[in-house]
Amino acid sequence: MKKITPEKKQAIQEKLLHWFEENQRDLPWREHYEPYAVWISEIMLQQTQVKTALPYFHRWMKELPTVKDVAESSEDKILKLWEGLGYYSRARNLQKAAKVIMEKHDGVFPEDYDSILALPGIGKYTAAAISSIAFEKDEALVDGNVIRVLARLMGFKENTRLPENEKKVWELAEALLPKGEARNFNQALMEFGALMCTPKAPKCMECPVQKNCSAYEKNEVEQIPNRGPKKEHVKLDIALGIIKKSNKIFIQKRPSTGLMGGLWEFPGGKIEAKEKPEEALKREIKEEVGIEIKNIKKLKIINHAYTKFKVKLHCYEADFENGEVELKAATDGKWVELNDLNEYPFPAANVQLIADLIKNGGA
Numbered sequence: 001m002k003k004i005t006p007e008k009k010q011a012i013q014e015k016l017l018h019w020f021e022e023n024q025r026d027l028p029w030r031e032h033y034e035p036y037a038v039w040i041s042e043i044m045l046q047q048t049q050v051k052t053a054l055p056y057f058h059r060w061m062k063e064l065p066t067v068k069d070v071a072e073s074s075e076d077k078i079l080k081l082w083e084g085l086g087y088y089s090r091a092r093n094l095q096k097a098a099k100v101i102m103e104k105h106d107g108v109f110p111e112d113y114d115s116i117l118a119l120p121g122i123g124k125y126t127a128a129a130i131s132s133i134a135f136e137k138d139e140a141l142v143d144g145n146v147i148r149v150l151a152r153l154m155g156f157k158e159n160t161r162l163p164e165n166e167k168k169v170w171e172l173a174e175a176l177l178p179k180g181e182a183r184n185f186n187q188a189l190m191e192f193g194a195l196m197c198t199p200k201a202p203k204c205m206e207c208p209v210q211k212n213c214s215a216y217e218k219n220e221v222e223q224i225p226n227r228g229p230k231k232e233h234v235k236l237d238i239a240l241g242i243i244k245k246s247n248k249i250f251i252q253k254r255p256s257t258g259l260m261g262g263l264w265e266f267p268g269g270k271i272e273a274k275e276k277p278e279e280a281l282k283r284e285i286k287e288e289v290g291i292e293i294k295n296i297k298k299l300k301i302i303n304h305a306y307t308k309f310k311v312k313l314h315c316y317e318a319d320f321e322n323g324e325v326e327l328k329a330a331t332d333g334k335w336v337e338l339n340d341l342n343e344y345p346f347p348a349a350n351v352q353l354i355a356d357l358i359k360n361g362g363a
Contacts, residue, residue: 001156001168004175008212012153013178013185015208020188023195025050028057033183035109035134036067042129043090043121047307050194056085068107070098079262079345086306086348088260093121111135132182140173141186142166145193150176151225152197155214159228233310239281240268240313240350242357243293245320245335251344252289252330259306264344266353267330277314285318289333290326293318300356304349313349 004012024030027050029037040060044053060081064070070078073095082091097119101109109130110116117127128141142150147160150172158165178185196203204216215221243250243266256262269284271277278296285293295318302313327333336344341354 001154001158001172004154004172009176011212012176012209013181015212016188016192017178017181017184019196019208020184020191024187024191025195028054028061030187033134035111035130037061038134039109039130040094042126042133043094044085046090046126047087048085053085056081066107067098067101067109070095071102075256075262076345080343083263083345083351084348088263090121092256092262096120097122109134113137113139129186132186136180136183138177138179138182139186140170140177140182141189142170142173143190145190145197146173148199148225149189149193149197152202152215152221153209153213155218155220155224157220157224157226160225161228231308233305234308236309236311237271237277238268238311238313239271239277239284240266240315240353241281241285241293241296242266242299242315242317242353243285243289243291243320244317248335248337249341250289250320250325250333250335251341252327252334253332255329255331260347262345264346265330265350271314278316281314281316281318286323288327288329290328291323292321294321295319299353302349302352311349313353315353 029041113131128139131137131139215224251264253264267289271280299315304311
């Protein structure tokens with residue numbers, strides 16, 4: 001990547017800072033820039049748009065207004081508040097970090113970069129974001145929005161997913177950072193990428209840095225940034241069972257480690273090649289829960305996409321027939337009333353199914 005000239009650097013700094021001053025969104029964590037609120041917002045906003053994260057943020061801050069509340073909360077409550085945001089390891093790491101803050105920092109969020117970086121679940125970007133936004137430290141940052149903005153401004157066509165090229169973007173962000181203005185400038189870069197320099201249909205005609213943008217000058221805006229070839233999703237067919245016994249439904253808890261760790265779910269598993277969904281369900285329930293089922297009836301199919309997977313859930317209801325529950329894969333299991341299911345944190349696809357079940361009285 002070419003070095004930025006002093007003239008271009010000054011122009012970008014001044015124009016983006018002015019744009020942010022005039023156009024920044026009214027967001028709750030910007031009211032006082034309280035470190036705890038900034039931290040929660042940054043974790044929630046990873047892979048999530050602001051409009052989606054806002055109701056989660058408000059609910060979280062109402063239920064858990066302090067670091068101490070997070071540290072002392074139950075895991076189920078933490079995951080329930082996070083339910084629907086995905087990436088549940090982030091929620092569990094929030095609690096781990098809260099406990100570290102209570103134990104090592106007397107409940108006060110640490111101010112220096114290295115101490116922030118040492119907290120569970122916090123990497124280079126998040127540490128820089130909290131350090132600069134909450135504490136106004138001169139730390140540059142790079143996220144997806146910043147990569148897009150800077151790559152277009154500099155006409156950088158290399159694959160920015162490659163570590164050596166991402167490093168170049170970080171170096172540019174550091175070179176661009178105006179001393180003493182990190183809070184506003186970092187937010188300006190991210191906000192500009194979210195509202196103006198968007199992945200598709202960027203607002204180039206309204207752009208205050210249009211004259212400083214190499215991609216616009218060369219008509220390459222749509223081709224930059226280069227994020228490399230798209231990764232193919234792994235497709236999975238899963239059989240899932242609403243198992244009933246005496247007007248109660250069986251649910252089980254996933255191990256804390258791994259995909260969607262710590263969440264509750266309806267039992268089931270992967271449908272093997274040449275296996276019918278009903279056969280897979282009976283096999284999985286027997287193998288993982290240790291019980292036999294009968295009266296299997298199809299409810300619906302739910303398609304759900306995760307970061308690396310595309311899952312087709314074949315959803316069934318069935319009655320308990322015999323056997324004693326003996327968990328092989330889950331860490332806990334319960335028979336619960338239909339209307340109590342909403343008290344437990346579930347994966348998003350299960351939440352959709354629960355809503356249908358409650359709406360239709362369980363059938």
